[in-house]
Amino acid sequence: MVCGGRPLYGETRIQGSKNAALPILAATVLVKGKTRLYRCPKILDIIYMLHILREIGCTVFWEDEDVLVIDAADCDGYEIAEQYAGKMRSSIILLGSVLGRNGRVQVPYPGGCIIGKRPIDMHIAALQTMNVHIETHEKTLSAQTSGLTGATLDLALPSVGTTENIILAAVTARGRTRINGAAREPEIAALCDYLNHAGARITGAGTETIEINGVRRLQQTTYEIPADRIVAGTYSLATVATRGSTILYDAPIHQMDAFIKIIQSMGARVSRIRHADRIGLVIDAEQAVHAVEYLETKEYPGFPTDLQSQLMTVLTTADGTSRILETIFEERYKIVGELQKMGAHITIQDREAVIESVPRLQGTTLQASELRGGAALVIAGLMAQQTTIVENAHFIKRGHEDIVKDLKELSASIKYL
Ligand code: UD1
Numbered sequence: 001m002v003c004g005g006r007p008l009y010g011e012t013r014i015q016g017s018k019n020a021a022l023p024i025l026a027a028t029v030l031v032k033g034k035t036r037l038y039r040c041p042k043i044l045d046i047i048y049m050l051h052i053l054r055e056i057g058c059t060v061f062w063e064d065e066d067v068l069v070i071d072a073a074d075c076d077g078y079e080i081a082e083q084y085a086g087k088m089r090s091s092i093i094l095l096g097s098v099l100g101r102n103g104r105v106q107v108p109y110p111g112g113c114i115i116g117k118r119p120i121d122m123h124i125a126a127l128q129t130m131n132v133h134i135e136t137h138e139k140t141l142s143a144q145t146s147g148l149t150g151a152t153l154d155l156a157l158p159s160v161g162t163t164e165n166i167i168l169a170a171v172t173a174r175g176r177t178r179i180n181g182a183a184r185e186p187e188i189a190a191l192c193d194y195l196n197h198a199g200a201r202i203t204g205a206g207t208e209t210i211e212i213n214g215v216r217r218l219q220q221t222t223y224e225i226p227a228d229r230i231v232a233g234t235y236s237l238a239t240v241a242t243r244g245s246t247i248l249y250d251a252p253i254h255q256m257d258a259f260i261k262i263i264q265s266m267g268a269r270v271s272r273i274r275h276a277d278r279i280g281l282v283i284d285a286e287q288a289v290h291a292v293e294y295l296e297t298k299e300y301p302g303f304p305t306d307l308q309s310q311l312m313t314v315l316t317t318a319d320g321t322s323r324i325l326e327t328i329f330e331e332r333y334k335i336v337g338e339l340q341k342m343g344a345h346i347t348i349q350d351r352e353a354v355i356e357s358v359p360r361l362q363g364t365t366l367q368a369s370e371l372r373g374g375a376a377l378v379i380a381g382l383m384a385q386q387t388t389i390v391e392n393a394h395f396i397k398r399g400h401e402d403i404v405k406d407l408k409e410l411s412a413s414i415k416y417l
Contacts (some may be wrong), residue, residue, distance in 0.1 A: 002381030096168030
């Protein structure tokens, strides 16, 4: 329940990145020993992933509040149960890592946010080129290899998950793998950084061409998960939405260029502050009132699709008309109906949304239907004059440790019902 209509102010700290932590957790099964992870976010998707790791033989525990230990010494399972994997799309990256560890794997078709068709054809084709035999059944996919072998793979699209799966399969494969047209997201660079810490030989992460020279084994290591650029972007937009002024400590500012340019174009003043050994992103949004004439979501380093719903929400009351073209996921306009209930003027034609300004949103009861859209509805609640209730908040918990606590720190009036 959110009581909106007042500017956010104050400071909070940004949690570890979901999209970096998930593939790194999948990668830990390649290490025949312990991985210690700092700043692993305590979110639902991670909890599901930890259940899966336990099921295939890993020992998993929190050493203290902030250190997660995964001991994969006895990881000999290969069947990923539907119970957790069916809930999140990232279970698909276990294909590459469990194949690398145990030579075979069985996974249910992945679940996750309903934001488009989200096929896995590229994952399958890439692994087949690396000497993997794949059989598809009604509900599961089983894969087996007599030995992973390196290959040159040309990706038709820079798919994040496919790039990660290939890397995970290639790390301990025989020979060299080259990925042309790889995704350049910072989370891929983080995965490769972790693997290289453990003894992998990967170059080119963060560019379109990644090369992996297979190694015989990986060693135990310690790694710090980077902060979450999407959560930082979401709270920046909550600040812009309320014309507030906040500091977001640990926000990965260097990964947020395209996003920061957009909120600056809306009138927000953005700077950084150093406090002791921490750096904060400072958002001063008192003058952030302008529409965004035209924006396309793009692969990194472009404007992320994962911040599109939150931006659209803020634009409902900006001065002027905004246009957004969603180029990554075709069904990412699910919140439009909910925003319309609040009085927003949005029309959708194919993949383009036209957002015409209204003076204010009216609070009402809304339904979240996926993670980022759910966070966007909370932002809508912060903008509205009256009370807004966002139902199905469990979707938001898939990616936010505690959105209520964080926004309270930024002086929002918000609580769980
Ligand atoms: C990842 C992120 C997600 C983000 C997305 C795009 C994680 C856990 N999730 O998702 O938050 O929104 O990147 O930045 O990191 N595609 C195919 N065939 C395939 C695979 C993908 O056609 O086999 C298409 C998808 O339908 C989509 C596009 O490629 O249109 C991009 O998808 P991809 O980059 O793979 O996204 P995910 O890895 O699922």
